[in-house]
Amino acid sequence: MNDTALQYVLAATVVLPLLGAAGALLPAPPGLRGRGPDQAVLRHGVTVTGAVLVLAIVLAAGFDHDHPGTMQGTTDLNWIPALRIHLHLGVDGISLPLLVLTALLTFLCALYSYFKMPAGPSPKAFVALLLLLEGGTLATFAVLDLMLFFLAFETVLIPMYFLVARWGGADRERSAMRFIVYTVLGSVIMLLGLLLIGVKAGTFDMVTLASDSAHGARHLSHSTQLVAALAIGLGLAVKTPMWPLHSWLPDAHTAAPTVGSVLLAGVLLKMGTYGLVRIALPMTPSGMHTLAPYLAAFAVVGIVYGSLACLALSRQGNGGDLKRLIAYSSVGHMGFVLLGIASLTTTGVNGALFANIAHGLITGLLFFLVGAVKDRYGSSDLDTLAGRTGAALYGRAPRLGGLLAFAAVASLGLPGLAGFWGEMLSMFGAFDPAAGLSRPAYVTFTAVAAFGTLLTAAYLLAVVRRVCMGDRETAEATPVLADVQSYEFAAWTPLAALTVLAGLWPAVLLGLTEPAVRTLLGGN
Numbered sequence: 001m002n003d004t005a006l007q008y009v010l011a012a013t014v015v016l017p018l019l020g021a022a023g024a025l026l027p028a029p030p031g032l033r034g035r036g037p038d039q040a041v042l043r044h045g046v047t048v049t050g051a052v053l054v055l056a057i058v059l060a061a062g063f064d065h066d067h068p069g070t071m072q073g074t075t076d077l078n079w080i081p082a083l084r085i086h087l088h089l090g091v092d093g094i095s096l097p098l099l100v101l102t103a104l105l106t107f108l109c110a111l112y113s114y115f116k117m118p119a120g121p122s123p124k125a126f127v128a129l130l131l132l133l134e135g136g137t138l139a140t141f142a143v144l145d146l147m148l149f150f151l152a153f154e155t156v157l158i159p160m161y162f163l164v165a166r167w168g169g170a171d172r173e174r175s176a177m178r179f180i181v182y183t184v185l186g187s188v189i190m191l192l193g194l195l196l197i198g199v200k201a202g203t204f205d206m207v208t209l210a211s212d213s214a215h216g217a218r219h220l221s222h223s224t225q226l227v228a229a230l231a232i233g234l235g236l237a238v239k240t241p242m243w244p245l246h247s248w249l250p251d252a253h254t255a256a257p258t259v260g261s262v263l264l265a266g267v268l269l270k271m272g273t274y275g276l277v278r279i280a281l282p283m284t285p286s287g288m289h290t291l292a293p294y295l296a297a298f299a300v301v302g303i304v305y306g307s308l309a310c311l312a313l314s315r316q317g318n319g320g321d322l323k324r325l326i327a328y329s330s331v332g333h334m335g336f337v338l339l340g341i342a343s344l345t346t347t348g349v350n351g352a353l354f355a356n357i358a359h360g361l362i363t364g365l366l367f368f369l370v371g372a373v374k375d376r377y378g379s380s381d382l383d384t385l386a387g388r389t390g391a392a393l394y395g396r397a398p399r400l401g402g403l404l405a406f407a408a409v410a411s412l413g414l415p416g417l418a419g420f421w422g423e424m425l426s427m428f429g430a431f432d433p434a435a436g437l438s439r440p441a442y443v444t445f446t447a448v449a450a451f452g453t454l455l456t457a458a459y460l461l462a463v464v465r466r467v468c469m470g471d472r473e474t475a476e477a478t479p480v481l482a483d484v485q486s487y488e489f490a491a492w493t494p495l496a497a498l499t500v501l502a503g504l505w506p507a508v509l510l511g512l513t514e515p516a517v518r519t520l521l522g523g524n
Contacts, residue, residue, distance in 0.1 A: 006062050006073035010091055013055040013099065014142050017106075017135035020048030024128040038123045042114045045127035049107040049134065056103035060096060068093030069515035071144070071207060084204055088144040093516035094277060094353060095141045097509060098270055101360050102141065105266045106134040108491045109259035112368070115487040116375070118257035120167035129159035133263065140271050146194045146204040146279070150187070153239075153275075156268060157183050160260065168255040175248075175255035182238055182248040190235025190275075193228045197283055200224055210282035210520060222286045229287030232280050233295070239272035242295075242338055243302030246331045253327035258371030261323060265330055266364035270356050273337050277349060281341070282520040289434070292342045293441055296430065299338035300448040306332030307455030314382065314462040322370045322380040325463065326363065329411065332452060333359050333423075339449055340426030344437065346517050348429020353513045355422025358502060362419055365407045365495040372400060372488060373467070386466040393468045399484040401468040403492065408460040410499050413453055418502035421510075423453065 024041055064072055071090035079087040091099065110130060117123055136155030143149050157180060165176035198204040200220050220228075238245045253261050280288055309328040313320030333355065340352030374380040376397070393401035410417040413424075427449050433442040484492075502509060 003072060003074075006059065006091075007075050007089075009055055009059050009062065010073040010089055010142060011075055013052060013059060013103070014089065014135065014138050016052050016055065017048060017131045017138065020044070020052075021128045021131035021135065023048075024124055024131060038117075041124050041127050042110075042117065045110040045130060046107070046114050048131055049103070049110040052134065052138075053103040053107040056100045059091065060100055063091065063096055065512070067515075068096075068512045069519035074144070076144075083147070084198075084202075085147045086145050086205060087148070088205060088207075089142045090144050090207070091142060092519075093512035093514075094520070095274070096512060097353070097357050098141045098274060099138060101270075101357055102134065102137045102267050104494065105263060105360065105364055106130065106137075108364075108368075108494065109262055112487065112491040113259055115485075116258075118167040118259070120257075125162070126167060129162050130259070133159040133163070137267050137271065141274060144206040146198050146206060146209070149206070149275070149279070150191055150194055153190075153271060154184075154187055156271065157187070160264065160268060163260040164252055164256045167257045168260065169257070170255065171251070172255040175251040178248045179252045182245070186235040186238030186245070188235075189231050193231030193233075193235065194279075196224065196228045196231065206278065206283075220284075222290075225284040225287035226290055227287070229280050229284035229291055232284070233276065233288075233291060236272040236275040236280070237298075239275075240269060240334050240338065241272070241331065242298050243305050243331060243335070244298075246302070246306075249330065250324045250327040253330075253367075254321055254324045258367060258374075261327075261367040261371070262364045265326075265367060266360040269330065269334060270360060273334065273341065273352060273356055276338075276341050277353065277517075277520070281344070281349070289344065289436060292344055292433075292437060296339055296342035296442065296445045299335045299342060300445045300452070302335035302338070303332045303449050303452035304455065306330070306335065307452050307459060310459040311455060311462070314459045314466070316386070316466070317383065320382040322373065322382060322385070322463070322467075323367070325382075325459070326366050326370060329456070329459075330359070330363060332456060333363070333411070335452070336423045336426045336449065339430050339445060340422075343426070343429035343432075343442065344434035344521070345429040345432065346514065346521060348426055348433070349517045349521070350510055350513050351422050351425025351427075351429055353422075353517070354502075354506065354509055355419075355426060357509060358418035358422045358499070361495050361499050361502070362407060362410045362417075365403075365492060365499070366411060368488075368492055368495070369400065369404045369407055372484075373404070376400075376482060382463075382466060397483040403484065403496065405464050405468050406496060407499075408464050410503075412457045412460045416500075416503045418499045420503060421506045423449075 071092050074090040077087040079085050136152050139152035161176050161180045165173050241249050306328045310325050313325040337352040337355045340348035377385055410419050413419045427446050430442050430446045
């Protein structure tokens with residue numbers, strides 16, 4: 001596919017969800033109402049997200065895989081000349097996998113919601129917010145102007161707030177308010193860093209700023225880079241989230257509806273780490289070199305802290321909630337992503353990007369499965385589910401139990417599945433960090449992270465034991481649950497299949513990211 005055609009496909013991929021969000025608020029045409037307006041608007045959501053997924057697949061197929069380090073399908077229009085803001089879009093080997101992941105997860109959430117709409121207000125608003133969230137996320141990964149990046153980044157916060165506050169569970173309004181307060185405060189700090197770079201360098205164009213040209217941000221003074229890296233890093237660390245800025249996440253996940261949790265973990269958290277790779281690393285290399293050891297230290301503390309919190313939640317009698325447990329596991333898994341970025345090496349950053357995609361697939365699947373367990377049992381509380389002898393899900397709903405066990409072992413990093421490669425490469429990068437970083441300190445960080453993988457295995461196997469297993473008397477004495485339904489199978493199978501594919505064939509993803517990472521780190 002030539003670059004002009006790719007340009008139109010990328011633009012359509014970003015714009016279509018926004019148009020679809022506006023269309024969802026309009027009355028359905030008489031011939032398309034189906035059984036009623038609610039069904040019509042839910043079908044509209046499936047249709048639009050399905051079309052966006054097709055466009056994303058066409059984009060991936062037409063992408064020049066021989067030159068993934070080059071921006072492709074670029075659109076560059078002078079939007080606000082007085083502020084030097086350009087409507088600049090493009091895709092490379094770093095952003096392409098995230099665009100496809102976003103389109104896939106949003107389509108699966110729309111499909112799942114068509115059959116299992118969360119309790120709450122009108123489906124019109126739900127579908128419009130879902131499409132607005134998709135459009136904002138896709139724009140975040142596609143724009144190449146710092147101010148547009150900030151606008152797209154902020155666009156995502158509003159629909160997620162309302163999805164939690166209006167369609168969530170218990171304590172939803174407080175959790176949604178905590179989410180918006182944390183993320184908006186982080187965004188304000190990030191904006192100051194973005195403005196500092198743009199004003200000092202004389203441009204907001206991300207490609208120019210990452211280059212070695214006269215306007216490249218890497219030519220800024222060390223103090224300017226350090227302040228900018230600190231501000232941008234803090235803002236993005238809230239969204240990632242990095243310990244100790246993570247406390248909004250467990251509440252938001254626990255209160256969010258199933259599809260809200262899937263998108264929050266599978267897509268929104270990736271915006272933070274993407275920003276670090278796309279903006280902080282290439283534009284403030286001197287500042288990031290100074291801050292990298294601190295970032296690595298916070299990352300490994302997050303790995304251990306998240307794992308210990310999950311271990312505590314998984315113990316009998318502690319009243320642990322499955323959704324809350326998976327939320328804390330995300331703190332640990334994203335710690336590996338941050339550790340890879342903090343190594344400032346090609347190996348580590350590639351591992352971070354791989355772990356990003358793997359986490360989106362596996363944790364998205366886990367939240368789908370936990371949502372299904374909650375629907376069947378009426379609770380996601382571990383003590384309520386398992387009692388003293390285990391929930392015996394293998395016996396009561398064997399396919400659901402098998403999928404939950406599969407997702408758990410994928411999350412703990414079993415070799416041959418997607419979760420293994422990202423964490424391994426992140427630790428390899430940290431074991432031999434970039435020149436000028438303390439090798440003994442990073443070897444220590446690697447050892448702590450490796451210990452975190454053991455803790456991860458401990459709590460996930462404890463969950464499998466308590467939820468999936470149980471004595472024969474328990475299984476026979478309790479009624480058989482509805483096993484995996486056809487719509488659930490359709491929504492979950494792609495995630496399970498891609499988890500296996502990425503684990504067995506990691507070169508598909510690494511072949512895209514590796515040249516692009518070398519270009520960013522090298523400034524070519």
